[in-house]
Amino acid sequence: MTNQKTIAVLPFVNISNTIDNEYFCDGITEEIINALAKIKDLLVTSRTSSFYFKNKKVTSHAIREKLNVATFIEGSVRVSRNKMRITVQMIDAENDFHFWSETFDRQVGDIFAVQDEISLFIAERLREYIGHIEIEDKLVEPLDVPVAIYREYLKGRYFLMKLGYDNTCKAIEIFEDIIKKAPNFPNSYLDINQGYTYMGTMGLLPAFEAYKKAQPYLQKALELDPYSSRSQLNLSWIECWQNWNLKKAYEHANNALEMQPTDDIYLTISNFLTVEGKLDAARNYLDKALQLDPYAAINHHYKGFLYYLKEEYDSAIPYLKKALDLDPMLPFPPIYLGISLLMLGKSNEALAYFGSLKGISVIDLTKLGGETMCYAKLNETEKCNDGLKELETYLTTALVDKALTFLILVNALLGNNEKVVDLIEQAYNSRLPLILILNPSPILKPIKNHKRFKEIMLRAIPDNNNYKFSKKYKQSLLSDVEINRYSTDLEQIMMDYKLYLNPDLSLKDLASYLELPANYVSQLLNQGFQKNFAEYINIYRVEEFKDRIILEENSELTIMAVAYDSGFNSKTVFNTFFKKIEGITPNTYLKNSKAN
Template identity: 35%
Template sequence: MNTIENITRQTQHKSIAVLPFVNLSSDPDNEYFSDGITEEIINALTTVQGLKVIARTSSFTFKNKNIDIRTIGSQLGVSTVLEGSVRKVKNRVRITAQLINTTDGSHFWSKNFDREMEDIFSLQDEISLLISDQIRENFGHFDIPSHPHNYPTRKIDAYDLFLKGSYHLKRKGYDDVKKSISFFRDAINVDPNYAEAFSMLGEAYIHAAGFGMMSTKEAHELARESAENAIALDAENAYAHKVLAFVKLFYDWDWEAAYDAYNKAIAYGLPEQNEFISYYYIFVEEDYERAIQVARKVTETDPLHVISHWQLGLTYYFARRFKEAIAAFSAALDIDPNFSEAIRYRGLVKGYLGKYQEALSDIHRALELSSGQGLANLDLLVVKILMGKKKEVVAVMEKSEYVDSSDPAILYSLLDMPDEAIFWLKKACQERSVMMVSLKNFWVWDNLRDDPRFKEMYDKMNFPPSVENQCKTDPVTIGQITTTNASLLNESEIRYYLQQLEQLVHEEKIYTDSLLSLRQVADRIGLHPNRLSWLLNDQLHKNFNEYINAFRLETFKVKALDPQNKHITILGLAYESGFNSKTSFNSYFKKMEGITPTAWVKKQEK
């Protein structure tokens, strides 16, 4: 097995999907609360470097569906699944959670939590820490950060409104975006110091611009104000820096400031693979390979989200890799056959490949799904231009009205009508159309590139030099694991702590404690849990449970062969040896011995 395959295998083991927690409250409208708790736990787990965490959108695909955990694990490519429930009654909340091994469907950890609502944030941290510990103890080393208990708000009413706003924003419908803005504003009215509410309000404004609820200028200025308010309250609010990055890129055209805001967002916890950086690599750096790499990574952590595959299709489209774009858009449509954006883009790409009838079929289907609204109308005209029907297109354009002036500019450029194209492009510039960022490399502008008027506008955009489509070389990463083997301990420390560990095991027989955890052992020998985890995995080539269960297994064998224990059941002996469940005992025994415990005992009696 080569290095890349080995890292891929390790990543699959150290991976989790958090399924939507079931709302057990008497009020079905509390769905927003159980969804919000689920998302907060996902967000906390994503801060654990080396742990592959499936994104919310793919996990929520299985909401309200009775599907075998092993099937879910296979579809998402994860070793573990967290499922649970939430019951909210007035000011109290009860959360149950259990971790399940997707290989065999066995539960290897479960816990109930009863808290006052005021403790909800520390509870979320506690749950994510316990989950991370359990995955590390069972599947291998990764560092777990210490979660500081920074409460986003002290006012539970504000948090409740925030969760409602987040619930609607994630749905991304027209009415949902309007509701989300209202809820975020209400949350801020309850707590004017609520940084997260300001940052999410900023994102909601950007979505509002996309739906045409407000002008590009109004939406982006409001988004900027919201993000800056969030940063003033919390300088390390990753979401706010992400919102600013979008404003700087698509509205200010300040490339350096956009990238700086993005880097701050990453430093403060935003996942490195995201849509902003793929847009930046495409439009600003013209680094198509890098953009494609990012988009591919997103499909790994969000494999069942239609937008992930659509986004990958866009990167192929702008890179003019049309056949691969069709495959990505088709993958999106396998998930949602009625996703009109993927259908219209697939039709557009087919048009550029000269497959005109297939292109028209897709675009007409997209128009049918969108009731004749949206950019599929623009795509239809592009395909007709490619088919040579220029007079027909011009006739339609002369009767049309446009929300974004870049739309007719694109069409007139493709028609090779530079005067009309420049007229509309200047208007688009004045309107600060988001498509102005595409001037550098989008081929639809190729007919204008030698025009002095285009060059004047282009120069004012002050684009940085391209990277000539060369992907910048980074350390090879698979998921979130980097191929580095940095030692966390020197040689003398390794010898010392291994000796301390051996003493605990052989002299105190700590493995007989069925509730023993890596953190407890680390505390006993005076070593940070992250370092003990590294020591076991790097030096002994075992995760914590493999190491401890090996001693439990040998202890069981001795007990099982002792005539004085004839009156004790096999499971009773397993419990005395330190195993804490029938499933974990039987699974580990069969894995190590190749037969069941009962068959092994009978074999020894012969």
């Protein structure tokens, strides 16, 4: 059964007269996703998976099945000069009915306030149907830049998220221009850092060159805003992969998770746990990342990688193939897909696979390294030695990390244990990140107890068993005594004022009668009555309907007329809740009542 506290925000549709506003729509969607992701108990589908459905016609059933969410948001944006109209609707993915639809007519200059207003509106109305979630007073902080620059920034984000070399370069160019106009705006620096890091990781630029270009922008962003979720996440990467300090890496990742629990943070924590060899815990965090972003290629790759590390090669291969289906240019899956075939004893099949690689996998040595591993397994000594010699030529280039990785793996397959440890020491002395993923490698099992290997691993990754995650939870807003007292008060208010007859009644309205914040009343309904707002109110409405429908004075009215008089404002909602509560349809109930 789908978790009710799950939601996806599909890309808002641009219905403006100009295609240039496409990036504006994407930016609003992304900001609402980020805002809702700050709500601790709400599982929000990440951007990658939500935008998988951009410009696609899709049913509620498909959204539920593919994203595993109970609810989703659709919207549209029309911009005309300085005015914008944003229409938002919330849809029950399981029963395919609209909870509500709302239109916001606002000035473009109020974009930050509008994003916060819409995010809060969605969160508060969602809470009325799914039960208690704690909502902060503000979900979107206004950025300290003029709206004109912010619109340029959204244009840069639009190109950055389209990926590819040309789009990323275009995005960096836009962000560079924004930095000239707004040098204290940290987001532009973070996004340039992201752009260069992406190109280095994907082989679109030499990794060493790309990371060197990225570093100053990250440092400037951290100077301007060290405490944002993205800054904390970047700091966690630096502490792990550059400083080899897992304790601090976990601390920064935990800080980011507290601010905004997103899939890339769960993936990052999974990475750190993998470094420690805690593969079951790593898979738990990775599954969380996949739940939030099931269409992210990197998440599927890492699931396959974890199966590979656990030597479950048959299970690894489908995930690695899925990753390549989603992103054929992702450089990591081909390595472990080919090695998984090799470790399954399918050496010739693995050789054919590595030989078929084109493009990025040729540039990053995967084809050469993979074939050399296969020759080692097939005892084709001459071809293997030729491959080793060619790999060694890359030890003085920007591809030293990948060259050393394959040299280590090939020599391990050949049983050259002392040579393997020499190469690992070379990697350690050069502070190469590959050191951190050697410990759990199944191919290196024969040297796990080698004295020098253990010494290197201990220097690189000290015992971190004490670095456990401890998620911080706030104390309950209301005590048990207060819940009992306010439950009694609420029941009396409902009897006295019959608030449920108001079809537009909201959780905030109910809270005003109790003189409590909405967060408290949400918890009160959840713990005191084991119901969400919609269930609590609609039970009263159903009882009201049952009382009214048998009255002689209402005999000429239709069922829906009586339902509307009882406080319902939707036929679908009425029928759904009535059957859920009574177990039969309203028509059947009426027939039974007349028969009696």
